[in-house]
Amino acid sequence: MKINIEVDHELADTIVKKDIEWHIGAVKEEVKKFKKIKKPAKFQIEEYNYNQRLLFALKIVGEYYGVK
Numbered sequence: 001m002k003i004n005i006e007v008d009h010e011l012a013d014t015i016v017k018k019d020i021e022w023h024i025g026a027v028k029e030e031v032k033k034f035k036k037i038k039k040p041a042k043f044q045i046e047e048y049n050y051n052q053r054l055l056f057a058l059k060i061v062g063e064y065y066g067v068k
Contacts, residue, residue: 017065020058024067027055 007015034040034048059067 013065017062017067020062020065020067024055024058024062027051027058031055 030051031048034044034051037044040048
């Protein structure tokens with residue numbers, strides 16, 4: 001069975017906006033977890049730095065979609 005659903009641009013933008021909001025929240029939680037580690041291992045420091053850069057990028061993309 002094949003079903004075709006047409007999605008207009010507004011709905012697609014809303015879906016992307018909600019997804020970005022969710023990812024920003026998830027990455028913020030990860031950053032909080034890493035900040036609680038007193039003596040992080042090298043891989044944890046790298047992961048923390050990656051998440052910081054990812055959060056920055058998500059916020060920039062989120063601004064385009066109106067994420068606050």
